[in-house]
Every structure is written in structure tokens, then in C-alpha cells.
Amino acid sequence: MNNTELKNLSLNIYMSGVGGQGIGVLSEVLIRAYDDAGYEVKGVDTHGLAQRGGKVESHLRIGGPAGSPLIEPGTADIAVCLERTEAYRALVTYLKPGGVLIYYNTSWQSLNVRIGDEKEVTEALIKTEAENRTSSVYEILTENLPDVRLQNIGLLAGALREDLLPGLASANIENALQVLFSGDVLSSNLEILSG
Amino acid sequence: MDIGKILLEKEPFSDIMMGNAAVVRAMIEAGVEVVTTYPGSPTPEIAEAARAVLKYESPFYFEYSTNEKVAAEVAFGASLNGRLSVVFFKSVGLNVASDSVVQFSLLEPQGGLVIILGDDPGANSSQNEQDNRHFARMTNIPVLEPADPQQVYEMFIEAVEISVENKMPVFLRMTTHVCHAKSRVSFGDRTIVRSGRGPSFDPDFGEYIPLTSAVAPMKKRSILKLGKIRERSENSRFNYLTDRNASKGIIICGLPSLSLSDLLSEIEDKPDVLTIGMVWPLPLSFICDFCENHDEVLIIEELDDFIEKEVKAAAFDRGLKLKIIGKTEPDDFIGELNQQNLRHFINSKWPELGLKSPAVPLSALTEIKPRPAQLCPGCGHRSAFYAIKKALKEDDITVADIGCHTLGYMRPYEFGKVLLSMGHSNGTGAGLSLFNRTRRIVTILGDSTFFHAGLPGIINAVRNNHDITLIVMENGTTAMTGHQDHAGSKADSESGKKKISIKAVLEGLGVEAVYEVDTYSQSSLTKAVDDALAVKGFSVAIARHPCMLKFTRENRHRGITPDRQAGIDPAKCKNIEACIKVFGCPSFMVNKETGSISVNKELCIGDGSCVQVCPVSAIGIKKKNEAEHE
Numbered sequence: 001m002n003n004t005e006l007k008n009l010s011l012n013i014y015m016s017g018v019g020g021q022g023i024g025v026l027s028e029v030l031i032r033a034y035d036d037a038g039y040e041v042k043g044v045d046t047h048g049l050a051q052r053g054g055k056v057e058s059h060l061r062i063g064g065p066a067g068s069p070l071i072e073p074g075t076a077d078i079a080v081c082l083e084r085t086e087a088y089r090a091l092v093t094y095l096k097p098g099g100v101l102i103y104y105n106t107s108w109q110s111l112n113v114r115i116g117d118e119k120e121v122t123e124a125l126i127k128t129e130a131e132n133r134t135s136s137v138y139e140i141l142t143e144n145l146p147d148v149r150l151q152n153i154g155l156l157a158g159a160l161r162e163d164l165l166p167g168l169a170s171a172n173i174e175n176a177l178q179v180l181f182s183g184d185v186l187s188s189n190l191e192i193l194s195g
Numbered sequence: 196m197d198i199g200k201i202l203l204e205k206e207p208f209s210d211i212m213m214g215n216a217a218v219v220r221a222m223i224e225a226g227v228e229v230v231t232t233y234p235g236s237p238t239p240e241i242a243e244a245a246r247a248v249l250k251y252e253s254p255f256y257f258e259y260s261t262n263e264k265v266a267a268e269v270a271f272g273a274s275l276n277g278r279l280s281v282v283f284f285k286s287v288g289l290n291v292a293s294d295s296v297v298q299f300s301l302l303e304p305q306g307g308l309v310i311i312l313g314d315d316p317g318a319n320s321s322q323n324e325q326d327n328r329h330f331a332r333m334t335n336i337p338v339l340e341p342a343d344p345q346q347v348y349e350m351f352i353e354a355v356e357i358s359v360e361n362k363m364p365v366f367l368r369m370t371t372h373v374c375h376a377k378s379r380v381s382f383g384d385r386t387i388v389r390s391g392r393g394p395s396f397d398p399d400f401g402e403y404i405p406l407t408s409a410v411a412p413m414k415k416r417s418i419l420k421l422g423k424i425r426e427r428s429e430n431s432r433f434n435y436l437t438d439r440n441a442s443k444g445i446i447i448c449g450l451p452s453l454s455l456s457d458l459l460s461e462i463e464d465k466p467d468v469l470t471i472g473m474v475w476p477l478p479l480s481f482i483c484d485f486c487e488n489h490d491e492v493l494i495i496e497e498l499d500d501f502i503e504k505e506v507k508a509a510a511f512d513r514g515l516k517l518k519i520i521g522k523t524e525p526d527d528f529i530g531e532l533n534q535q536n537l538r539h540f541i542n543s544k545w546p547e548l549g550l551k552s553p554a555v556p557l558s559a560l561t562e563i564k565p566r567p568a569q570l571c572p573g574c575g576h577r578s579a580f581y582a583i584k585k586a587l588k589e590d591d592i593t594v595a596d597i598g599c600h601t602l603g604y605m606r607p608y609e610f611g612k613v614l615l616s617m618g619h620s621n622g623t624g625a626g627l628s629l630f631n632r633t634r635r636i637v638t639i640l641g642d643s644t645f646f647h648a649g650l651p652g653i654i655n656a657v658r659n660n661h662d663i664t665l666i667v668m669e670n671g672t673t674a675m676t677g678h679q680d681h682a683g684s685k686a687d688s689e690s691g692k693k694k695i696s697i698k699a700v701l702e703g704l705g706v707e708a709v710y711e712v713d714t715y716s717q718s719s720l721t722k723a724v725d726d727a728l729a730v731k732g733f734s735v736a737i738a739r740h741p742c743m744l745k746f747t748r749e750n751r752h753r754g755i756t757p758d759r760q761a762g763i764d765p766a767k768c769k770n771i772e773a774c775i776k777v778f779g780c781p782s783f784m785v786n787k788e789t790g791s792i793s794v795n796k797e798l799c800i801g802d803g804s805c806v807q808v809c810p811v812s813a814i815g816i817k818k819k820n821e822a823e824h825e
Contacts, residue, residue: 020571020798031377032211035379040378042377043376043377044377045375046375047375052602053571053781054567054568054569066457067457068453069376069453070534072535073555073560075554092563093559094555106797108781111567111605111779112566114783114784115606115776118564120787147756
């Protein structure tokens with residue numbers, strides 16, 4: 001990528017999942033990776049009652065013109081989601097038409113679904129809704145993860161493999177992980193990243 | 196990454212930093228000596244960063260105080276001794292602290308005193324979205340309002356300068372998404388070295404007794420000081436003009452100013468913008484000059500029309516003829532001014548400006564039901580609600596309080612039907628018990644809240660013999676805000692921190708009926724609540740279980756992961772769904788096609804609190820590898 005492209009990159013990445021899935025780490029890795037790649041970055045986690053199993057979001061804005069760290073609904077270029085229902089929610093609220101949805105294909109059923117008040121979101125529903133919006137969908141599922149808390153990095157590794165994160169190289173994510181972690185946690189994360 | 200080490204850097208540096216961490220670096224650079232708080236969103240990460248620093252150095256003393264009022268008083272007392280002090284808490288924390296804070300600017304805290312307010316437009320994690328700028332007017336305390344982490348750092352330093360120079364407390368008002376925003380922040384070096392001064396309290400510096408005839412001169416002194424600070428505000432670099440020679444102007448402050456810059460990038464003919472960082476005292480001459488140069492001025496501020504009323508009054512006094520547009524509709528006063536809400540606001544006032552319509556209409560955003568928060572897998576509160584409800588009758592009245600257990604109001608527990616504030620439950624419960632012989636009153640309190648504001652209501656109930664049964668949910672920590680210690684947390688011999696026993700406090704108050712049960716012993720807890728309810732007058736059941744989120748997290752850091760998991764015996768399971776519809780543990784999943792129930796292995800921690808719940812004994816706890824082979 002040449003310097004002009006670097007300068008012109010302006011990207012909104014919306015992340016979401018359920019409290020406890022590690023959205024905070026995912027966003028911390030991405031914000032540092034884009035910073036490492038030389039971009040101006042702004043981010044914010046929104047986590048009211050997140051630890052108690054509610055929805056947790058993180059917003060990341062890359063490139064100079066960004067004002068607020070928050071993304072306006074319907075303007076995210078990429079949505080990175082750790083859970084299927086939250087992926088659907090991201091698709092119909094934050095992702096722009098023609099945007100890219102990447103999600104980890106696991107389901108944490110909300111109480112509403114379990115007691116029968118709401119229908120469970122299926123992969124097919126996400127596909128259909130994405131087609132209506134000319135958005136593309138990538139489902140990621142890493143087999144044999146030793147720990148569910150590594151799903152976030154599994155998802156990032158998948159996104160890198162599919163070349164879905166403009167302006168970012170694997171080395172930028174590695175550098176971010178090096179800053180954030182050490183010891184066993186670092187090595188298990190790096191291992192998943194290299195797939 | 197070790198945030199403690201980074202914040203202690205000697206030389207100037209820059210790093211990606213959350214607003215809540217950037218303010219701690221500012222404290223270190225400014226030479227703050229005392230930091231106090233009571234935990235509350237959106238500010239707990241300030242405490243986390245401060246405590247991370249203390250692992251390496253002790254640039255300041257830090258404590259979790261019993262409540263916000265005590266925290267403010269500790270900081271005030273330290274400042275009387277010449278110590279530069281900081282207290283921080285969430286928006287509604289100022290209500291608790293205010294009984295003392297309203298006196299602060301009558302007196303002269305010698306060492307400087309900064310009060311950081313975590314205001315919460317949008318009520319992301321609070322029981323209201325109060326606009327604490329109103330307190331500035333009542334207390335004569337200046338207010339700075341940063342928009343991003345860089346400004347958090349710079350404005351904190353400015354707040355210290357104003358405070359020390361004027362012997363005045365200063366508010367730094369950080370809203371939720373300023374506290375949690377992250378971006379690269381450039382810091383200075385650490386030049387301030389503390390001199391090892393002794394306690395310098397001297398009543399002659401004061402005086403410090405604001406009573407009767409002393410009050411008037413004290414009040415006058417604070418008003419005069421505020422006048423002096425207003426001059427500073429007129430020239431402050433935090434109040435600045437973006438001039439494009441437009442006929443329209445906007446006055447804005449805080450995070451909404453960044454939302455505005457996003458929106459204005461859509462249009463060619465942009466209005467001029469006056470951004471206010473020092474919101475009290477306002478730079479009224481600067482603002483009036485701006486008004487004079489424009490035909491129309493739109494005032495944009497989150498929540499209340501605080502600046503608008505001031506500007507309209509000042510413009511009237513100056514005889515200015517322009518049109519000043521502000522809040523008129525109920526929705527104008529509600530919620531955070533993120534881009535979509537600000538877009539709606541501007542389009543309703545100035546459609547001719549030509550901002551686009553929202554990409555996703557506001558109505559579409561509210562159509563999708565939010566994912567309800569729920570208690571964590573293994574939470575002792577879940578067991579408690581399950582067991583307590585067995586002792587209750589349909590028309591008994593349950594009173595909620597603040598903590599994780601507040602979530603009991605939701606399905607499937609529906610325990611706790613009214614909520615005001617920290618520790619309200621026994622006051623409100625007492626009122627509900629009056630002229631009421633038929634419906635029993637059950638109140639709830641968490642252990643941190645018991646100490647914070649619960650005691651006066653309990654003492655009132657004991658003294659006046661109110662017929663209430665109180666359930667104290669004792670989990671040993673302030674769980675909701677991220678596991679901070681409180682007065683009932685475990686003792687620490689190194690620092691001399693004592694553990695205060697809730698049971699001993701209750702007995703000391705003369706409560707005769709105090710039952711104690713681990714919440715996982717569900718039938719014993721049901722019986723204890725039954726027995727407590729049979730007692731005429733005030734009775735207490737202490738429902739105890741450690742916070743399992745904290746427990747499993749601490750274990751994990753020691754390399755211990757749960758080795759057991761719940762499993763469902765398909766031969767026994769009759770799809771009664773008590774585990775879901777009554778107990779409500781998020782680890783149980785339903786296959787919507789077959790109706791069969793299974794355990795989400797990503798969630799279950801193998802605690803086993805669910806086993807007693809199944810009427811056909813289909814739930815068992817097994818070693819993880821055995822459970823996986825099922």
C-alpha cells in the first residue's frame with residue numbers, strides 16, 4: 001500500500017458481542033494494530049452492564065477526519081462480531097449497505113430466545129438480510145480452541161486470512177499483541193493468529 | 196502491557212490511552228498526593244489505573260472510601276493540610292457527596308482539590324442522567340469539560356492550576372464516552388517533586404466554620420473568586436472559535452463538539468463554531484461577541500439548557516438582536532448527543548443547513564429488542580432469588596436496591612419492584628409497611644451498599660420497629676462496578692485494613708433476628724427467609740456467596756480453570772425447563788427445533804447451583820472431559 005492510500009484510508013470498524021466474550025481485548029488489539037500501521041485512531045467501548053451478559057460494543061475509527069470516537073449507525077465499513085445474534089444486530093443497525101460483516105459463529109442465547117419470546121437468529125437469516133443490503137458475510141469458527149477467551153483472536157486471524165482489514169498486516173496485530181500480553185497468553189494468542 | 200509502569204514514565208511520551216487512564220497520568224504530573232473514590236460507572240477505570248501505579252511507586256495515597264460523601268471529605272481534609280487532592284465518582288455520587296461539597300467553596304482548601312464527575316448522558320449505567328453542571332451554579336465551583344482523552348489530561352492540569360491559585364475546588368466533568376474514549380495522548384514529564392511537608396492545617400487560613408455571620412463574607416469571597424476565574428475563562432485556550440465568516444453560528448461543548456465536526460464534514464456552507472471547554476464560569480463576553488457577529492446562533496449541549504439560559508440572559512442584557520435557538524422539545528433534553536441524535540436535533544432546528552437524513556432511522560434502532568443483562572453463570576444471587584421466591588406470597592412487596600442484584604427485577608426472578616438510590620430500600624420499605632397488615636415487605640441490600648448508605652435506613656427500621664425483612668446479599672465485593680473492596684471485604688494486615696462484619700454490626704444495632712445462609716444451600720435459605728418473615732418487626736437474612744465471576748477470574752490468573760461442568764441426562768430430562776424459566780442460568784440452551792435442553796460449555800463454570808432446581812434430577816455435575824463425551 002503506497003503513502004497516498006495510507007493517507008486516504010478512512011474506516012469505521014464496529015465490534016460487538018456479549019459481555020464476557022472479550023470484546024475489550026479485541027478492540028484494544030485492533031486500535032493498537034492500526035496505530036502501529038501509522039493511522040490516526042479513535043475508539044470507545046460501550047459497556048453499561050456488559051459484565052452481566054448484556055450486549056457490549058466497541059467502536060473504532062481510523063483516519064484523520066474522524067471526529068467522535070463513536071460510529072453513527074449505518075456507517076460502519078466493517079462489523080466484527082463475536083456472537084451470531086449480535087452479528088445480526090450489527091448488520092441491521094451499524095453496518096453500511098455494501099459493508100463487510102465478519103462474525104464468530106457461536107450462539108449465546110438471550111433469555112428472550114430461551115423462554116420463547118424471540119426467534120433465534122440463524123445463519124440463513126443473516127445471509128438473506130446481508131444480500132438485501134448488498135453486504136458480504138464471513139462466518140468464522142476456529143476448531144479446537146483451547147479456551148473460549150481466544151475466540152476474539154481466532155476471529156481476527158480469520159479476518160486477516162480473508163484479507164478483510166484494509167491497511168493492516170499480520171505484523172501490526174503481532175506488534176499489538178506484543179504490547180498487550182506476555183508469557184503464555186502471548187504465545188497462545190500468536191499461535192492462533194498464525195493459524 | 197503494564198499501565199502502572201507506563202503512567203509513571205519520567206520523560207514526556209505518548210501512548211494510546213483511555214480518558215480514565217490519561218487523567219491518572221495528569222494527577223502524577225501535577226503532583227497529586229491524595230486520591231479517593233467510591234466506585235461507580237463510568238469512572239472505575241480511574242481507580243484501576245491509580246492502583247496499577249501504586250504497585251511500583253506511591254506518588255499518592257489512594258482509598259476506596261465508604262461512600263462518595265466520605266470520599267469527598269477525605270480529599271477535602273487532606274487539602275486543608277496542604278495536600279493536592281482528587282476525589283472522583285459517578286454522576287449520582289455527587290448527590291451523596293453534596294451535603295459536604297456545597298460548603299467547599301465557602302472554605303479555602305489550601306492544597307488544591309479537583310472533583311472528577313463521571314456524568315452519564317444516556318443513563319448507560321445509572322438510574323438517571325442528571326446534568327451535574329447545575330451543581331456548579333449552586334456551589335460556585337468552576338467546571339471544565341473535556342471532549343477527548345488529550346483534553347482530559349490537559350484540562351485536569353488546568354483544573355489543578357485554577358484550584359491551587361484560587362484555593363477553590365474545581366469540577367472536571369467527564370461524560371461516559373469521554374471516560375472510555377481511547378486515542379493517542381501526548382504527555383509531559385514529571386517535574387513536580389514533593390517536598391515532604393508536614394501537616395499545615397491552620398484555622399487562621401480559614402476560617403473553616405461556616406456558621407451564622409461567618410457565612411456571608413465566605414459566600415462573597417467565593418463569588419469574587421468566581422469573577423476572577425471568569426476572566427480566565429474569557430481568555431482560556433479551551434474556549435475557541437472556528438471562524439468561517441458565516442452568518443450562522445453554533446455554540447457547543449464537550450463530546451458533542453466532535454460529533455458536530457463529523458456532521459459538518461457533509462456540507463460546504465458550514466456555520467462558525469464556538470467550542471466551550473470551560474463551562475463554568477462561562478466566558479460571556481467572548482460568547483456575546485460571537486453572538487453579535489451572527490444573525491442566528493444555535494446552542495448545542497447535552498442534557499439540560501444550562502449554557503443556553505446563560506447566553507440568552509447575557510444577550511438580553513447586552514441588547515443583542517440576534518435569534519438564539521436552543522431546546523424546545525422534550526427529546527432535546529434527553530440522551531447523549533452522538534451523531535444520530537445530534538443530526539436529528541440540528542435537522543429539526545436548521546433544516547436549511549442541509550445535513551443528510553440518518554442512514555438508519557432512529558425508529559429502526561429501537562425496533563430490535565436489546566439483549567437483557569443477566570446474572571453470571573454460578574452467581575450466588577440467582578440461587579438466592581430462586582430460594583427466596585419460594586418463601587414469598589404472590590402479593591408480598593419486594594423492594595430493590597443498587598448492585599448486581601438489581602437485575603433481579605427482570606425475568607425470570609421479578610424480585611424488587613421499586614428502586615431509587617443506593618441504600619433506599621429500608622426507608623422505602625418502611626413507608627410501604629405503614630397501614631399495611633396484609634402484604635409483607637421484603638427489602639434487599641448488597642454488602643457494599645449496606646455500608647455506603649444502607650445503615651441509616653436499617654437504624655430507622657430498628658428504632659421505629661418497622662415490620663420489614665431485609666435480605667443482605669453478601670458477596671464480599673463491589674461486584675457491579677468491577678470488584679472493588681469495601682468495608683466488609685477481607686482484611687489486609689499489610690495496610691492495616693479491617694474487615695467489618697455485617698452480622699456483628701446488625702447485632703450491635705440490636706437486630707434480634709439475623710439468619711445467615713450460603714445461597715447455594717437453597718432449601719436452608721428458603722427456610723431462613725420463612726423464619727425471618729414470621730418475626731414481627733425488623734429481621735434480616737444474610738444470603739452469602741462469593742462473587743463467582745471474581746472467584747473464577749482470580750482462579751484463572753492462578754492457572755486454575757473450572758474442571759467440572761453441568762450435564763443433562765437426556766433419559767431423565769422431561770423438558771420442564773425449570774433450569775431456564777425459573778432458575779434462568781444463561782448456560783442452559785434450548786434447541787428450538789427439538790426442544791431439547793443442553794449446556795453451553797463456553798459459559799458453564801461447573802458450580803452446580805442448578806442441580807437442586809431440576810424436579811426430575813436430570814442435571815448432574817461431571818468432570819469436564821466426561822461431560823464432553825455425552
